[in-house]
Amino acid sequence: MNKSLTLKPIRGLSVLLALLVLTVMIVIPLIQIFIQSVYRDGELQLAAPFRTIADADLAQVMLNTVWLGICVIFGTTLLALPLAWIMVHTSIGRIKGLEVVLLIPFMTPPYIGSMGWILFMQKNGYLEQLVPALGRLAPSFFSFGGMIAIMSLHLFPFLYLLLRGALERIGGSLEEAASVLGAPAWYRFRRIVVPLLLSSFGMGAMLIFVKTIAEFGTPATFGKRIGYDVMTSEIHRYVSSWPIDFGKATSLSSLLLTVCLLMWYVQSVVNRRYTYSLVGGKGSRRSAETSRGPVLWLGGLFVLLLLVFSIGIPYFSIVAASTMKLRGEGLSWSNTTLDAYRELLSFGTPGMKALMNSIWLALAASSIAAVLGTWFALVIRRSKTIGQRSVDLLSLLPNTVPGIVIVVGLILLWNSPWMPIPLYNTAGIVILTYVVLFVPYTVQYVKSAAGQIDGSLMQAGQVFGGRPWYLLSRITLPLILPGILAGWTMTFTIASRELVGSLLILPPSMQTSATFIFAQFEQGQVSLGMAMAVVSVGFTTVILTIMESLGSKRKWNKR
Amino acid sequence: MWNRTFTVKTKLARTAPIALTLAFGMALTACGSTGSSAPAASADPAAAAGSTPAKQTQSADTKLTVYTAGPEGLANKIIEGYEAESGVDVEVFQGTTGKILARLEAEKSNPAADVVILASLPAAQGLKADGLTMPYPEAKNADKLNPDWSDADGNYFGASASALGIAYNTKLIATPPASWADLSKPEYKDQVNIPDPSLSGSALDFMTGYLNANGDKGWSLFESYKANGVTMAGANKEALDPVITGAKGIVVSAVDYMTYSAKAKGEPIDIVYPSEGTVISPRPAAILNTTEHEANAKAFIDYLLSDEAQKMVSEAYLMPGRTDIKAENRANLDEIPQLAVDWDWMNENGADVTERFLKLFK
Numbered sequence: 018m019n020k021s022l023t024l025k026p027i028r029g030l031s032v033l034l035a036l037l038v039l040t041v042m043i044v045i046p047l048i049q050i051f052i053q054s055v056y057r058d059g060e061l062q063l064a065a066p067f068r069t070i071a072d073a074d075l076a077q078v079m080l081n082t083v084w085l086g087i088c089v090i091f092g093t094t095l096l097a098l099p100l101a102w103i104m105v106h107t108s109i110g111r112i113k114g115l116e117v118v119l120l121i122p123f124m125t126p127p128y129i130g131s132m133g134w135i136l137f138m139q140k141n142g143y144l145e146q147l148v149p150a151l152g153r154l155a156p157s158f159f160s161f162g163g164m165i166a167i168m169s170l171h172l173f174p175f176l177y178l179l180l181r182g183a184l185e186r187i188g189g190s191l192e193e194a195a196s197v198l199g200a201p202a203w204y205r206f207r208r209i210v211v212p213l214l215l216s217s218f219g220m221g222a223m224l225i226f227v228k229t230i231a232e233f234g235t236p237a238t239f240g241k242r243i244g245y246d247v248m249t250s251e252i253h254r255y256v257s258s259w260p261i262d263f264g265k266a267t268s269l270s271s272l273l274l275t276v277c278l279l280m281w282y283v284q285s286v287v288n289r290r291y292t293y294s295l296v297g298g299k300g301s302r303r304s305a306e307t308s309r310g311p312v313l314w315l316g317g318l319f320v321l322l323l324l325v326f327s328i329g330i331p332y333f334s335i336v337a338a339s340t341m342k343l344r345g346e347g348l349s350w351s352n353t354t355l356d357a358y359r360e361l362l363s364f365g366t367p368g369m370k371a372l373m374n375s376i377w378l379a380l381a382a383s384s385i386a387a388v389l390g391t392w393f394a395l396v397i398r399r400s401k402t403i404g405q406r407s408v409d410l411l412s413l414l415p416n417t418v419p420g421i422v423i424v425v426g427l428i429l430l431w432n433s434p435w436m437p438i439p440l441y442n443t444a445g446i447v448i449l450t451y452v453v454l455f456v457p458y459t460v461q462y463v464k465s466a467a468g469q470i471d472g473s474l475m476q477a478g479q480v481f482g483g484r485p486w487y488l489l490s491r492i493t494l495p496l497i498l499p500g501i502l503a504g505w506t507m508t509f510t511i512a513s514r515e516l517v518g519s520l521l522i523l524p525p526s527m528q529t530s531a532t533f534i535f536a537q538f539e540q541g542q543v544s545l546g547m548a549m550a551v552v553s554v555g556f557t558t559v560i561l562t563i564m565e566s567l568g569s570k571r572k573w574n575k576r
Numbered sequence: 577m578w579n580r581t582f583t584v585k586t587k588l589a590r591t592a593p594i595a596l597t598l599a600f601g602m603a604l605t606a607c608g609s610t611g612s613s614a615p616a617a618s619a620d621p622a623a624a625a626g627s628t629p630a631k632q633t634q635s636a637d638t639k640l641t642v643y644t645a646g647p648e649g650l651a652n653k654i655i656e657g658y659e660a661e662s663g664v665d666v667e668v669f670q671g672t673t674g675k676i677l678a679r680l681e682a683e684k685s686n687p688a689a690d691v692v693i694l695a696s697l698p699a700a701q702g703l704k705a706d707g708l709t710m711p712y713p714e715a716k717n718a719d720k721l722n723p724d725w726s727d728a729d730g731n732y733f734g735a736s737a738s739a740l741g742i743a744y745n746t747k748l749i750a751t752p753p754a755s756w757a758d759l760s761k762p763e764y765k766d767q768v769n770i771p772d773p774s775l776s777g778s779a780l781d782f783m784t785g786y787l788n789a790n791g792d793k794g795w796s797l798f799e800s801y802k803a804n805g806v807t808m809a810g811a812n813k814e815a816l817d818p819v820i821t822g823a824k825g826i827v828v829s830a831v832d833y834m835t836y837s838a839k840a841k842g843e844p845i846d847i848v849y850p851s852e853g854t855v856i857s858p859r860p861a862a863i864l865n866t867t868e869h870e871a872n873a874k875a876f877i878d879y880l881l882s883d884e885a886q887k888m889v890s891e892a893y894l895m896p897g898r899t900d901i902k903a904e905n906r907a908n909l910d911e912i913p914q915l916a917v918d919w920d921w922m923n924e925n926g927a928d929v930t931e932r933f934l935k936l937f938k
Contacts, residue, residue, distance in 0.1 A: 141822035241772070241810055244938060254774050257674040263681060344820045345747065345844040428682040442688055520675055521682065525641055525667035539672060539813055540646030 027485070028396075032404040035396045038389070039411040042453050046426030047418065053429070054267035067268075075251070075269070082247040083276065085164070086226040092169030093176045093225050094218075096323060100173070101180035103316040115320075117561045120506070122327040123174040124557045125335075126514045126531055127234030129550045132538075133331030134158075134167050135239060136338055143334055146348045159243050168235050170327040172228060176221040178503055179465060183217035184210075186469055216288045217465055223284040224461060227277050227416050233517055248273050256421055263425060270422040274414075281413060288468075332551075339547035357548035368545070371533040372553055376560070378444065378529065379513035382451035387505040389452065390459025391497070394467055397460070409464075416457040424450060424518040442524040450522050451512040458511075459504030466500030467493065506561060513557050640872040641667040641688055643676045645695040645859065647833070650892035657888065658879045664872050672811065673699050673777050680708075680864075690867040691876050693735070693859065696777025697725070698784075698923040700732040700860035710865035712874055717881040720898045722909070724919075725858035734858035735880045736894040739912050740782040741847040741854060743830035745819050755850045756786070759828055760800035767825035768806040769818060770937075773930045775811040778857040782829040784922035784929050785855030789915040798936060801828070808937040820845055831857070836893035836906050849907065853915040858897070 100119075104110035122130070137143045138158040145152035157163075187210065195205045236247045248269060255266035337348060339357050346352045361368040393412045397405050415423055427450055432441040440446045470493065478488045516531040523532060530553040537546030644651045648670060655666045669679065673694045680689065694700055703709050704727060713730030725734025742759070744752050748767075753759055759768050773780035787794040807824075809815040812831045818824040820843050835847040861880055863873045879885055886896040890903040902908050 136821065139818065139821070139823040237810070238814075242807075246938065256678050257672070257775075343842050343844075344817070345745065345822065347822070425678075425682050428679075429685075432683055432686045432688075434686050441686075520671065521679060523669075525643070525669040525688070536646070536648055536670060539811065540648045543817060 029404075031392075031396050032402075032408060035393055035408050036404065036411070039393070039408065042449070042456075043411055043414050043423075046423060046430045046453075047414065048426075049429040050263070050267045050270070050422055050426040053263045053425075054265075054271065056264075075248075075272075078246050078248060078251055079272065079276075081245060082230045082249075082273075085168075085245075085247060086229045088161075088165045089168045089172065089229040090222045090225050092165050093173040094222070096169060096173040096327075097176035097180055097221075099316075099319055100177050100323065101184055103320060104177075104181055105184040107313050107316045109313070109316055109320055114562065117558060117565055118324070118328070119177065120174050120510060120561060121554065121558065122171050122331075124510050124514065124554050125171070125331065126516060126534065126550060127168075127171055127232060128238050128516070128538075129234075129335060129534065129547070130171050130331045131167055131235045131238040133334035133338075134163075135242065136334040137330055138163075141347070143337060143348060159239075161243070161245060164235065164239055164243065164245060166326075167239055168229060168232065171235070172225055173327070175228070175507070176218075176225055178507070179217045179221040179462070180214065182462075182465065182499065182503065183214050186466075187213050216468070219284045219287040220461055220465060223280050224416065224457075226280055230273060230276070231416075231418070231420065233421075253421060256425065266425075267422060270418055274418050277416075277418075278410075281410070285409070335547050335550055339544050339551055341544055344543060357542070357544040358552070360545060361548050361552060367528065368533055368549055371528040372530050372549070372556065374527060375513050375529040375531065375553060376556060378447055378451065379509050380560075382448045382455065382512045383505050383508035385448065386452045386456045386508045387459050387501055390456045390504055390508075391463050391501050393456070394460045394463035394497075394500075395493070397464060398467070409460075412460045413457050415454050420454055420515075420517045421521065423453060424521050427453065428522065444524070444527070447519065447522055447524075447527075450518050451508075451515060454515070454518060455508040455511055458507040459501065462504040462507070463497050463500040466497040470496050502564070506564060509560070509564075510557060513553065637869055637872060638664050639667070640664050640690050640869050640876060641669070642691045642693065642876065643669045643671070643679065643689045644693040645673050645676060646670065647837075647892055647894075650888060650894070651693070653888050653892075654880065654885050657884060658876055661879060662872070662875055664875075666876075672775075674775065687864060687866040689864055690869050690873045691861060691863055693861040693880075694777075695857070695859050696781065697734070697858045697860055697919055698781070698926050699777060700727075700862055701919065701923045703862060703864075704731040708864055708866075710863040710867065710870070710873075712863055712877055715874070715881060716878040717898060720900050721881065722858075722897060722899050725856075725860070725897060732860040732862040733877060733881065733897065735861050735885075735897040736889040737856050737858040737897065738778060738831045738833045738894055739849060739854055739856045739907070740778060740829045741832050741835070741849045743816060743819060743827045743832075743835040743845060743847045745822055745825050746844045746846050748822060748825040752846070752848050753826070753850070754848070755852055756797060756828070757800075758850075759806065759826065760797075760804045762804075764804065764826060766805035768801070768804070769809045769815040769824050769827045770801065770806050770829055771812050771815040771827070772808050772810055773933050776815075776831075778812065778831050779829045780926055780930060781857040781922065782855045783933060784926055785915055785917040787925070787929060788917045788921050789853070795932075798933065802936055806937075808934075816845075832906065833893040840893070840905070849912050851913055853913040855915055855917060856895070856909070856912065859894070 104115075109115070125133075135142075138155050140152070140155055142155065145155065191209050191213075192205050195209055200208070230247065231249060233249050233253060236245070236250050237253070240247060240250065252266045252269050252273075255262045255269070338344070340353045340355060342352050342354045342356075360366060361372075363369065390412070393408055397409045397412070427446070428441070430436065431438075431446055431449075440449065474492055474496075475488055478492050483491070514531050515529075516535055519529050519532050520535065523529065528536070530549055534546040534549045534553075537543060537549070642655065644655075651668065651670055655668055658664070659666055669676070669689070671679070673696045676692060676694060677699060680687070680692070683689070692703070700709075709731040711727075711730045715730060715733065718726070718730060718733060721733060721735075722737075725737060726732060742753055742756075753761075753764065758764070771779035773783055783798070786797065790797075806828065809818065812834060815827045816830060816834055816838070819827050820838060830847065832847050832849075835845055838845050839847075861877060863870075863877060867873045881898065883901065886898050886901045889896045890901065890905070893903075893906050895903060895906070895909060899909075
């Protein structure tokens with residue numbers, strides 16, 4: 018390709034620079050952790066991590082973790098794939114605001130969602146109070162199946178966003194062409210949709226797997242209740258209870274890391290085999306066939322049920338718990354009060370301050386992450402050279418290591434005596450932490466969008482004398498904008514409710530909504546914590562709705 | 577490779593500038609070794625460390641950083657009271673004892689905290705044993721503290737305490753159990769929660785205390801609990817909440833102040849202390865010897881032991897650490913039957929007991 022002639026030096030420099038930034042942001046903190054795991058009692062013990070792994074009787078826990086990850090991939094696929102199809106191919110997808118509503122499960126802090134389910138299903142819980150006859154269901158819900166259901170209902174929006182993006186890019190023409198040539202529906206699905214979806218699905222499935230095995234909220238609440246132990250609970254035990262042992266925690270983390278890297282490798286092989294150029298010069302459009310009749314009704318029913326289970330039930334519990342005067346009295350109108358909201362929303366209260374902190378920190382972090390992530394994704398392109406592949410791997414690392422481990426590494430680095438930049442114990446370190454933790458999302462979304470841009474577009478631009486900067490701003494950026502927006506949205510959503518890292522890294526006297534909620538569950542009033550969950554999810558929804566309406570105005574293929 | 581010398585600013589003015597060899601990978605090995613040598617350095621010249629910061633505090637020093645375990649309302653009140661009295665600006669980090677210790681560990685090479693208030697005595701004993709605390713034997717009112725809960729040399733002060741009991745839902749449990757062994761009876765089958773000792777320091781205090789007093793046959797109690805369907809459920813609040821909402825009937829080894837405060841709100845819950853005795857878990861405060869605000873830290877400890885702060889402690893349904901101040905809203909020390917326990921033994925065996933207990937209840 019002749020375009021690489023002019024761009025080569027810049028691109029090489031860009032790769033180098035990206036590697037440097039990633040090294041400082043991610044690799045050095047992780048190396049700090051590694052050093053902690055091999056330095057025991059002030060001396061180098063290279064075998065120490067292996068001893069820990071062998072000692073701690075971990076085979077079962079590891080197996081639990083991986084099995085959970087696989088089951089949740091399956092569960093989220095069952096929810097996300099039909100949903101993505103319905104949203105792209107039927108008129109349900111045009112309902113205003115549904116997009117943002119579908120993100121609500123993911124905005125909900127996982128431990129709050131799980132608590133909602135527990136309060137609803139437990140003995141003498143809300144379900145039994147509403148419909149006493151259904152109380153018998155409770156024991157069967159508190160099982161491994163219940164855990165998969167809760168986690169899938171929490172994580173499915175993530176996979177859905179990726180799949181919908183891919184389905185939209187497939188457009189109508191390919192399927193129509195096949196249809197004209199007489200291919201039956203199943204054949205079209207098998208030979209066109211599946212191969213084209215596979216790269217996005219592989220990426221999504223891997224991220225779901227990683228998110229699941231690194232998840233803390235649900236295992237800590239629901240998992241503990243049913244006695245299902247996973248690696249993260251073990252790691253958290255070593256870093257948050259006496260005696261603290263970072264060495265052991267990091268040894269276990271490296272085990273998790275290995276599993277995640279294996280997944281990443283498989284995924285990238287699949288990805289390289291199944292990436293196609295879908296966005297060419299001819300433009301694309303939505304399929305002309307929109308389904309009607311029974312398909313529409315079935316689709317509507319599916320979306321409705323999904324909303325009831327992923328939002329309706331947990332939020333019923335959360336709202337009920339937040340408005341309860343006495344938790345021991347149960348559901349009744351005389352036992353409701355809005356005191357918690359009054360206490361939370363008054364100006365200048367700790368709760369209000371925490372909420373504002375969350376919002377501005379998340380805004381700052383998601384904007385920085387969007388810029389950095391886009392840059393990394395453009396540098397990676399189709400990961401052909403070693404440099405590009407390293408950027409790919411490094412920018413994904415934070416997603417594969419449990420948050421708490423990275424955070425410990427960041428503290429070790431930024432609080433070391435020789436660190437010349439006084440970032441530690443300021444809001445800056447919190448933003449940096451969020452960026453490090455969540456930059457993989459933007460990278461993944463943008464990569465998935467950029468990977469499908471046909472090289473012919475760039476060549477056409479070049480033929481007509483476009484300079485690199487012009488090509489970037491007029492061709493590449495508009496085409497990847499939906500990816501950037503999706504990445505921004507995701508980062509904002511997660512950063513505004515991030516708990517594990519915030520607990521450790523927030524400067525003294527600073528709280529976010531998540532740590533506020535957690536503190537209420539630990540020591541304060543549950544109703545105040547639940548009210549905070551409702552309010553902060555409400556705020557996030559408002560901001561996302563604004564972003565969504567801005568984004569849809571700019572959609573390049575809107576017709 | 578190149579050599580570079582950083583003069584360390586602000587926080588580390590007490591130490592000589594540290595020279596480090598910086599080169600991409602090499603730098604990391606270097607800081608690994610600084611990290612491990614730091615505690616050793618702070619252990620031997622403990623006397624010297626006491627004298628240097630005193631000079632700095634001559635000028636108006638208005639900073640103090642406190643890491644404190646809950647309950648949240650109490651911590652805020654004490655801090656506000658101290659700020660009003662002294663004019664010092666206090667930075668607060670609140671978390672469980674485990675979170676605070678994790679943060680101290682992560683900040684080891686460049687500590688930020690001046691004072692810590694923990695909810696577990698063995699943790700404070702650990703800090704002392706590692707040479708991280710600064711003794712302050714001349715603290716005001718220290719002589720009135722319960723000597724069992726504080727260090728004789730003034731390394732830590734048991735400013736408050738909670739007792740472990742059996743909390744129960746008054747709607748579901750008609751006859752509350754009278755002894756620990758009662759909970760193995762069939763009438764309480766599948767009704768009982770017990771906090772996870774790896775997450776609740778006070779629950780661990782109960783277990784180690786019970787085993788210390790009863791020897792190895794103490795384990796048969798926990799084995800009979802397991803056989804009777806007792807479930808292990810998170811930290812204190814997580815174990816108590818299902819009992820308030822009625823999903824479970826009883827928490828064994830429940831911290832009493834949480835129960836009292838829920839009861840005062842009107843929740844259907846109460847607590848009993850079994851006749852064979854229980855463990856009282858002190859909540860120690862300590863000054864870290866890396867403090868740069870020594871005078872303020874000491875003044876804070878003085879305030880914590882003052883009549884005013886001790887009153888706040890009792891208003892939060894905790895037992896005041898001072899023997900001359902009585903709580904009016906809860907059982908006082910002399911009304912709670914106690915087991916004879918040896919805290920040093922409990923500190924030494926905590927990790928083993930936790931491990932065996934977790935294995936049993938998984």
